[in-house]
Amino acid sequence: MKAIAKQIRLDMQRFSGAGRTWVGVLIFMSVPLIGILLNLVMALTGNDGEDARTALTGAVASMGIGLLVGLVFGMFVDFSNTAIRLNGLLPITRDHQVFGRYAAVILLVLVQSCGYAIFFFYATDSFLHGQDHWRDTVLFASGLFLLESLLFAVATPLFYWLEPVKAMIVFLALLGLVPIMALIGSLLPLDWGTFWNSIMRSLTSDLWRPMVLGLALILAVDMVSIVISRKVYARKEI
Template sequence: MDFKQIGKALRIDVFKILAYSNGSVWLLVLLPLVFAVVPGMMGKESVLYPMSGAVTGMLTFVSAMAGMSVFSYEDQTGSAKLNGLLPVSRRNQVVGRYAFALLVVVVAVVLQMICGMMMFRLRRMGAVAGLMTTVLVASPILAGIYLPIGYRFPATKAVGYAIILLFVIGGALVLVAFTVPDAVLNNVMDFVTSAKLGPIPWVAIIGILVAAVIFVLSCRLSMHIYERKEL
C-alpha cells in the first residue's frame, strides 16, 4: 500500500461527495443537531428515547451510505471511467474509499456524542456512550456490506439493493422485537449490561471487533471485484 496514493484517493472522494451533495451535506450535519435540541429542552423521557433512537438511526444510515453517494456521483458524471487514468492503483483507490467511509463514521460518532449530550445533558453518559457505540458498530458493518455492492453493480442498482437490504434488516429487527417475549429481551439486556471488561460492556468490545473484521474483509472483496472490473 502507498499511503500517498491512499491519501490522494481519499481527498478525491471527499471532493466528489461535496460536489455531489451541492451543499446539502451541511444540512445532513445540522439535521441531527436540530432533532436533538427540542427533546433536550423538553427533558421528557417519553420523548428523549424515541428521538435519540431516531438520531442514531439517521446518523448510522447516512454515514453508511456515504460511499454509495460517491458511486452515484461517478455514475452521474461519468467520472468512473477516469479513475483508470488516476496516478493511483486500483487497490489504493479501494483503500482510499474505505478510508473515506471510515472518516465519515468518525464524524457520525462525534455528532452522536454531541447530540446525546444535548439530549441527556450529562445526566446519563452511559446512554450517550451506548448510542455512540451503536453508530460505531452498525455503520461500518453496513458500509462493509454496501461498498462491495457499489463496486459490483451500476450505481442505480447498487443504491436500490442497499435500500432493500436496509428494509430487510430493519424488518427482521422489528420482527424479533415483536415476537420475542419481553422477559427474554430483558434477560438478554441484563446480561449485556452486566458483562463488562472494566467499565466497558463485553458486547461493545465484541461488536467493535466484529465490525472491524467485516470492514477489512469487505475491503479485500472490493479489491478483488474492482481489479477485475472494466472501466
C-alpha cells in the same frame, strides 16, 4: 499513503458535491447539530419530556443512518462530469481507491459519532437509565459508530459489483430481511426479551468490554469486506 490520502479527499469531495473536503464533514456533523437545536427548541417550548427526548434521539440516529446510505450511493454513482468521475483513477491504483474509500467513510462516521456523543450527553436522557451518564454516552455513540460501519461494510462490495441503483435495491432487500427474521424468531418458544436483556447487561456491565468487542467486530468485518471489494473491483472494467 499519499495516494490513499488523495482518494480520501476525492471521496469527500464527491460526497459534498461542492469540491470541498470540509463540506462533506459538515454534512455529516449536521445531523447531531440539528438534534441539539431541536432539543433546545423543545426545552424553550416546554416539550422536552422523557418521551419527546427519546423520540428525538431515535429520529436523529435514523437520520444519521440514512445519511450513511446516501453517502455510499453518492460515492459510487456516475457523475455527469467526466473529469469529476475519473479524477481518482490515475495515478491512484484500484487498491488505493478501495482502501481510501473505506478510510474516508470510517473518518466521516467517527466524526459524526463524536457529534452524537455531544448530542446524547447534553440533549437526551440516558437510554440505559444508569448513574454514569458519561459511560452511557460513550456506549450510545460507539453503538451508532458500530452500526454505521457494519452497514457500510455490507453495502460496499455490492456497489463495486453492481450498478448503484441495483446495488441499492439489493442492499435494501438485505435490510428487509432483518424484520422478517425478527418475525420468524418471535414465533419460536423463547423469551427473547429476557435473552437480549441478559446479553445487554453482560456487554454493558463494563465499558471496556463492548468497546473491545465492537472494535474487533468492525476490524474483522471490514477486512472481509475489503478483500471482497478488491477482488470484485479488480475484475470490473472502468
